[in-house]
Amino acid sequence: MSVLTRRAALAAAATLAAPAILRAQAAPLKIGFVTTLSGPGGYLGADIRDAFQLAIENNTLGGTPVQLLVEDDGLRPAQAKQIVDRFLKTERVKLFTGVVFSNVMEAIAPDVLDEGGIYVSANAGPSSLAGRGCHRNYFVVSWQNDTLHESAGENANRLGHKRVFVLAPNYPAGRDAITGFKRFFKGEIAGEIYTRLDQTDYAAEMAQIRAANPDAVFQFHPGGLGIAFIRQYQQAGLGGRIPMVVSSPSLDSTTLNAVGDAALGIEVSAQWNSDFDNPVSKKFVADFQARYNRIPTYYASQGFDTALAIAAALRGTGGRVDDTEAFRREMLKANFQATRGKFRFGPNQHPIQDWYAIRPERGADGKLFLKTQGRVLADRGDAYAEQCKI
Amino acid sequence: MILLLEQLLNGLQFGVMLFLMAAGLTLVFGIMGLINLAHGSLYMIGAYAAAWATLQTGSFLLGLLAGLTAAAVIGMALEAAILRRLYAREHLDQVLATFGVILFCNEAVAMIFGRQPLMAGPPAWLSGSVEIVPGVPYPVYRLAIIATGLVVAAGLYLLISRTRIGMLVRAGATHRELVGALGVRIGLLYTAVFGLGALLAGLAGALTGPLLAVQVGMGERILITTFVVIVIGGLGSVRGALAGAMLVGMVDTLTRGFLPAALRAVLPASEADALGSGLSSMAVFILMAIVLLWRPRGLFPAHA
Numbered sequence: 001m002s003v004l005t006r007r008a009a010l011a012a013a014a015t016l017a018a019p020a021i022l023r024a025q026a027a028p029l030k031i032g033f034v035t036t037l038s039g040p041g042g043y044l045g046a047d048i049r050d051a052f053q054l055a056i057e058n059n060t061l062g063g064t065p066v067q068l069l070v071e072d073d074g075l076r077p078a079q080a081k082q083i084v085d086r087f088l089k090t091e092r093v094k095l096f097t098g099v100v101f102s103n104v105m106e107a108i109a110p111d112v113l114d115e116g117g118i119y120v121s122a123n124a125g126p127s128s129l130a131g132r133g134c135h136r137n138y139f140v141v142s143w144q145n146d147t148l149h150e151s152a153g154e155n156a157n158r159l160g161h162k163r164v165f166v167l168a169p170n171y172p173a174g175r176d177a178i179t180g181f182k183r184f185f186k187g188e189i190a191g192e193i194y195t196r197l198d199q200t201d202y203a204a205e206m207a208q209i210r211a212a213n214p215d216a217v218f219q220f221h222p223g224g225l226g227i228a229f230i231r232q233y234q235q236a237g238l239g240g241r242i243p244m245v246v247s248s249p250s251l252d253s254t255t256l257n258a259v260g261d262a263a264l265g266i267e268v269s270a271q272w273n274s275d276f277d278n279p280v281s282k283k284f285v286a287d288f289q290a291r292y293n294r295i296p297t298y299y300a301s302q303g304f305d306t307a308l309a310i311a312a313a314l315r316g317t318g319g320r321v322d323d324t325e326a327f328r329r330e331m332l333k334a335n336f337q338a339t340r341g342k343f344r345f346g347p348n349q350h351p352i353q354d355w356y357a358i359r360p361e362r363g364a365d366g367k368l369f370l371k372t373q374g375r376v377l378a379d380r381g382d383a384y385a386e387q388c389k390i
Numbered sequence: 391m392i393l394l395l396e397q398l399l400n401g402l403q404f405g406v407m408l409f410l411m412a413a414g415l416t417l418v419f420g421i422m423g424l425i426n427l428a429h430g431s432l433y434m435i436g437a438y439a440a441a442w443a444t445l446q447t448g449s450f451l452l453g454l455l456a457g458l459t460a461a462a463v464i465g466m467a468l469e470a471a472i473l474r475r476l477y478a479r480e481h482l483d484q485v486l487a488t489f490g491v492i493l494f495c496n497e498a499v500a501m502i503f504g505r506q507p508l509m510a511g512p513p514a515w516l517s518g519s520v521e522i523v524p525g526v527p528y529p530v531y532r533l534a535i536i537a538t539g540l541v542v543a544a545g546l547y548l549l550i551s552r553t554r555i556g557m558l559v560r561a562g563a564t565h566r567e568l569v570g571a572l573g574v575r576i577g578l579l580y581t582a583v584f585g586l587g588a589l590l591a592g593l594a595g596a597l598t599g600p601l602l603a604v605q606v607g608m609g610e611r612i613l614i615t616t617f618v619v620i621v622i623g624g625l626g627s628v629r630g631a632l633a634g635a636m637l638v639g640m641v642d643t644l645t646r647g648f649l650p651a652a653l654r655a656v657l658p659a660s661e662a663d664a665l666g667s668g669l670s671s672m673a674v675f676i677l678m679a680i681v682l683l684w685r686p687r688g689l690f691p692a693h694a
Contacts, residue, residue, distance in 0.1 A: 038496060039607035042505040074607075170667045192659070193650065194667035198611050200602040203400035203532070204647040211393045224507045224603035231511070232601065235529040237519040258509035258603065294506070 040224030048303035055307030062311030064319030077107035131384030146180030153184030405639025406539025414587025420626020430609025436592025461592020624688025
């Protein structure tokens with residue numbers, strides 16, 4: 001090796017190393033993580049947070065030192081707005097994620113975006129922010145709300161149901177759920193009920209289902225609400241008599257654990273399941289179980305994918321978020337392997353992805369688990385993408 | 391007709407549950423003058439203790455016992471340690487302090503049991519459903535709740551109207567100072583009454599556990615409706631709590647069950663559904679407003 005080339009190599013090494021050293025010394029990038037940790041939806045936020053933290057190695061994400069500021073919104077939009085306001089004004093946070101519920105998202109997204117911040121959603125994908133209300137700095141890694149339930153609608157077609165009774169709580173994601181289901185379901189709607197988001201006793205609804213006597217029931221009740229719904233469905237003698245078709249929020253691995261045998265026979269659809277046979281997903285499930293000693297829900301997989309998406313974007317921008325256009329370019333490349341396999345962003349910066357039918361089955365150890373059955377929808381974007389002009 | 395019968399039973403069951411909560415809350419308010427927001431936390435404690443003990447021992451009755459004991463013991467400890475200092479204070483202070491107790495209890499329970507909901511089902515001998523009339527299967531467990539609630543209501547009536555303790559409770563509700571002046575150990579009476587209230591909240595929690603999901607924050611939901619019940623019934627009156635609970639339970643269940651369908655007869659389906667679900671979630675508050683217009687102190691005011 002000549003002197004010249006050695007010098008050139010040294011210079012190159014020094015140039016390459018310099019930004020890394022500078023970056024390491026600078027204050028870590030703050031990520032505002034506003035999520036729901038208390039109440040019936042508490043485990044949803046906890047799973048997203050824990051999975052996101054799993055992706056952070058030695059306090060860095062995509063080579064950038066990060067600091068995660070986690071706050072509980074208690075499923076109260078007003079409380080979330082206060083937290084976001086504090087994050088923006090006093091903590092100077094630029095990058096936000098973590099929100100679980102769509103009503104909270106609708107409250108805080110404008111605050112973040114108007115201040116020039118970036119929001120990357122790990123769960124909520126309300127229709128109001130997917131179509132005309134889309135934004136250059138608003139990304140959704142999970143799904144647009146409707147598509148979850150479109151997969152259930154298509155699943156109901158596949159299963160040959162003709163008359164379906166539909167129920168969902170009366171809040172943005174609940175209305176998206178029924179819209180999404182009806183968009184793909186080809187049969188007749190035997191009845192439609194909007195429940196309350198703070199309701200846990202569904203006795204009155206069970207009586208109405210029995211009176212309508214449909215082929216199947218579609219219901220969207222995330223988290224603790226779903227546990228109560230499925231158990232009461234069983235207790236009312238409807239389980240086993242009228243089949244249930246749901247999408248993943250109404251039966252995840254945690255609710256499955258809680259409701260036990262009452263879940264057998266429920267048909268589910270999701271974009272990810274813990275038995276997915278790809279290396280990223282397998283490693284994620286193993287690592288998550290090793291660190292937290294529980295099976296990750298699909299919420300956890302979204303938290304992890306969101307962290308991977310942010311990591312890929314940060315790697316591209318060299319850890320900078322102040323140039324939002326540069327961050328956006330890197331983000332939209334989606335240069336990462338998602339736990340769900342195929343993943344890319346559509347024109348409204350919401351995912352285009354596959355949907356799968358899954359079903360609770362009894363494993364060799366006698367425990368129930370969710371088993372993937374087959375694909376329901378391929379490369380599905382969402383119904384609002386074409387209304388989005390960015 | 392069959393649907394109406396089933397909905398009436400649902401309303402009765404919800405009313406009975408609300409009564410168990412409201413009786414304790416209204417007694418504590420009537421006798422000690424304390425607004426106890428932490429009543430919902432005792433409900434949660436009862437539910438958690440019962441679910442946990444049921445899962446550990448496999449016995450529903452042991453779980454029930456654990457739920458009752460935990461709620462009563464923690465309730466009395468809470469009274470002796472914190473709430474006793476609040477009796478002479480203003481209502482705003484009481485609300486602030488007991489709200490603090492809610493936050494403390496929620497976090498403590500989340501630290502002990504985690505945020506994943508806990509689930510212990512009803513015992514085998516109470517699961518399943520029976521046909522009350524041909525063609526209407528009704529869950530046995532809900533029937534058991536109705537029966538338990540009615541027995542407790544009758545027991546409370548006897549306790550308050552026929553026993554010496556009941557006499558002190560009634561006297562304490564109407565003539566607080568006089569009871570103290572007559573040499574009754576008022577501190578002990580207060581702790582006992584608070585313990586009874588906590589026991590009833592714990593019973594409500596332990597009974598609802600197998601029906602709903604046992605989780606952090608479950609107490610706040612029912613607490614708001616419970617306050618509506620005691621405002622309708624008249625603050626401090628157990629009789630009022632019973633009437634208010636039945637009224638709220640029925641109105642809530644029946645409007646949820648029938649209002650959207652009734653509106654659909656006169657309005658387009660989508661508007662009827664939106665309006666119906668909106669109105670039915672407001673129904674109990676509208677009921678409260680109407681009752682207060684007609685009887686500003688509730689149906690059966692204690693300090694008449």
